[in-house]
Amino acid sequence: MTNAHITWVEDMQFVAQGDSGHAIVMDSSEEGGGHNTGARPMEVVLMGLLGCTAMDVISILQKKRQNVAGLKIFATGERAAEHPKYYTKIHLEYVAAGDVQPEALARAIQLSEEKYCSAIATVRGKAEITSSFRVEPALTK
């Protein structure tokens, strides 16, 4: 069981908190009636998905004794044109830095996407998940 709750603060500003006790602020843009004091909810869904697969990939690479110096993952979510504008496709671009064998990274991504990542498995009923990856000597900002 995983739980969270959300409390309305004012206008379109809300604070959400999960079982772990950590809280995050969400808000909409000024055009959406908010004041941009926090992330948009659909960004937050993507962020949770990124966190899920990122933790898998780091854990697996470390178990494979890869010397990972850095990891970034970029998510691009395509949305349905009509309400409800759900994610129809999410592309994940994995960029690892350090002494990482490309085949180890590919295998880590595959294990996360197919076996371990609960968030990817949750959205996959609706969203098509695609991915790409590369290894760089050092991560740029």
Added chain:
Amino acid sequence: MTNAHITWVEDMQFVAQGDSGHAIVMDSSEEGGGHNTGARPMEVVLMGLLGCTAMDVISILQKKRQNVAGLKIFATGERAAEHPKYYTKIHLEYVAAGDVQPEALARAIQLSEEKYCSAIATVRGKAEITSSFRVEPALTK
């Protein structure tokens, strides 16, 4: 198109950032190899879903000229027993405070769940969504 990216900080700590520029920290528990400096990814997925439906419900209640004094939503997510432990069922309990007609709240929730909420529509392929609601004179913490 909705975008976000995540950067590994250390151990199981990651910082994610979306198009809006707002960032959130995710981490795992000590038992999971982390240091509990941020929310768990699957909590974050639930939080995004809560933010999505909360914004809908507040907007709709205000359009219906309901005098909403407060809104809290509690999400309970049941997970599959085996990897990948995706959400099989998510229950949303809506608690509004103030001078709110129960039928207006019921209709707002229905519109969010069936028509507007992009996050609910994204996870619904896998997770069954159920909800309940009540109106209270004033919200307790």
